[in-house]
Amino acid sequence: MLHSNLTINKEGHLMIAGVDSVELAQKYGTPLYILDEDRIRANARTYLTAMRTYFGEGSRPLYASKALSFRGIYRIAAEEGMCVDIVSSGELYTALSAGFPAKDMFFHGNNKTDSDIRYAIDSGIGFFIVDNAEELEAIDAYASERGMVQNILLRVTPGIDPHTFAAVNTGKVDCQFGISIETGQAREFVGKILKKKHVSLRGFHCHIGSQIFDQVPFCDAADIMIRFIAEMKQQYKLVTEILNLGGGFGVRYVESDPQIDIAENIRLVASHIDARCAESGVRHPTILMEPGRSIVADAGVTLYGVGSVKTIEGYRSYVSIDGGMSDNPRYALYKSPYTVMLANRAHEKADFLCTIAGRCCESGALIQENVTLPRPKRGDILAVLVTGAYNYSMASNYNRICRPPIVMISHGEDRLVVRRETFEDLTACDL
Numbered sequence: 018m019l020h021s022n023l024t025i026n027k028e029g030h031l032m033i034a035g036v037d038s039v040e041l042a043q044k045y046g047t048p049l050y051i052l053d054e055d056r057i058r059a060n061a062r063t064y065l066t067a068m069r070t071y072f073g074e075g076s077r078p079l080y081a082s083k084a085l086s087f088r089g090i091y092r093i094a095a096e097e098g099m100c101v102d103i104v105s106s107g108e109l110y111t112a113l114s115a116g117f118p119a120k121d122m123f124f125h126g127n128n129k130t131d132s133d134i135r136y137a138i139d140s141g142i143g144f145f146i147v148d149n150a151e152e153l154e155a156i157d158a159y160a161s162e163r164g165m166v167q168n169i170l171l172r173v174t175p176g177i178d179p180h181t182f183a184a185v186n187t188g189k190v191d192c193q194f195g196i197s198i199e200t201g202q203a204r205e206f207v208g209k210i211l212k213k214k215h216v217s218l219r220g221f222h223c224h225i226g227s228q229i230f231d232q233v234p235f236c237d238a239a240d241i242m243i244r245f246i247a248e249m250k251q252q253y254k255l256v257t258e259i260l261n262l263g264g265g266f267g268v269r270y271v272e273s274d275p276q277i278d279i280a281e282n283i284r285l286v287a288s289h290i291d292a293r294c295a296e297s298g299v300r301h302p303t304i305l306m307e308p309g310r311s312i313v314a315d316a317g318v319t320l321y322g323v324g325s326v327k328t329i330e331g332y333r334s335y336v337s338i339d340g341g342m343s344d345n346p347r348y349a350l351y352k353s354p355y356t357v358m359l360a361n362r363a364h365e366k367a368d369f370l371c372t373i374a375g376r377c378c379e380s381g382a383l384i385q386e387n388v389t390l391p392r393p394k395r396g397d398i399l400a401v402l403v404t405g406a407y408n409y410s411m412a413s414n415y416n417r418i419c420r421p422p423i424v425m426i427s428h429g430e431d432r433l434v435v436r437r438e439t440f441e442d443l444t445a446c447d448l
């Protein structure tokens with residue numbers, strides 16, 4: 018199977034972290050998000066251990082909580098010793114309400130509003146990752162009003178293309194995030210920051226994109242960042258304490274995606290950084306990374322009920338399910354590949370070519386095209402694998418569909434961690 022937490026039992030049922038998915042579908046109903054807590058913790062520990070070992074003490078992952086945000090995930094992050102990235106007051110509120118310490122949070126985003134800034138500073142946020150000049154002014158002004166000095170990192174764009182999807186590629190010069198090194202704007206902006214009395218520039222951040230399967234793009238980014246750090250030292254006598262290399266490694270969604278050894282890749286990035294720092298005479302900074310999907314994606318499976326199977330002669334067959342774009346918009350947004358299977362007939366031959374359609378009223382609201390299953394029928398359970406990241410967090414109420422619940426499995430026991438939305442929830446804001 019695609020990941021080691023997925024197996025098939027004697028009755029031909031898909032087992033997730035040792036629990037029968039068919040029983041889960043019966044117990045909690047469909048559509049249903051399943052999360053393997055043990056896998057999330059194991060993924061976190063891979064980063065925590067490798068980063069501490071190879072980058073040195075103090076280096077650690079910040080879980081990019083946009084990938085999956087609800088109270089339980091912040092509790093796990095806190096227990097494992099990860100810091101978190103947040104990108105909105107809503108994520109900040111969720112993390113705080115789970116008891117996650119504000120000092121271990123990093124506030125990202127290209128348009129933090131005045132109210133975001135006030136709420137975060139009032140809560141004692143650890144760092145803002147500053148994106149632009151307007152925001153710098155607003156943070157400095159409010160910190161001044163509060164009579165304190167706020168820690169910040171500056172987000173810069175190293176101007177490299179990691180050969181990943183254009184739609185999720187944010188390291189290039191032409192993007193809405195951060196300030197460009199290449200155009201000289203980042204250098205100039207650092208001078209401006211250093212004149213501010215109520216912010217303390219502790220280091221730099223870059224994010225070159227997602228679904229990166231080897232160390233090369235991270236090494237390329239590190240080269241540019243260390244050169245920039247050396248320049249800042251020369252020009253402003255700035256000692257850079259922190260270098261944040263952005264999002265984590267890629268995730269295996271389908272068989273054709275590579276299986277990667279994250280710890281080994283981190284080791285290679287670390288030895289590259291050691292060499293570059295020594296060459297350029299800059300003090301080795303504390304290295305941060307911001308894995309999102311590689312912490313949670315392979316812990317997730319979504320279960321759906323099959324409703325109809327429609328064959329259009331000479332064209333194709335559509336299998337319609339009881340969820341769709343409202344709980345997983347990623348195929349509709351960027352044709353993301355996923356592995357699908359019939360959870361209740363996982364041992365049968367998959368020779369029926371079909372397209373999986375959600376129930377939303379949009380022709381583009383598909384989950385996957387040209388996949389093979391055993392010929393499905395109404396009442397079968399369809400599993401979409403590796404849905405732990407950017408599914409629940411991107412879900413909507415389009416067509417007034419209730420968002421599915423999340424069931425967490427830990428040590429072979431299942432429990433509800435997010436309940437199913439109700440019709441009352443749907444109308445709760447309607448006056």
Ligand SMILES: *Cc1c(COP(=O)(O)O)cnc(C)c1O
Binds near residue numbers: 081125227263264309
């Ligand atoms: C999206 C994002 C991440 C997380 O990326 P993954 O591919 O989920 O690991 C990290 N940092 C920033 C700035 C991001 O925008």
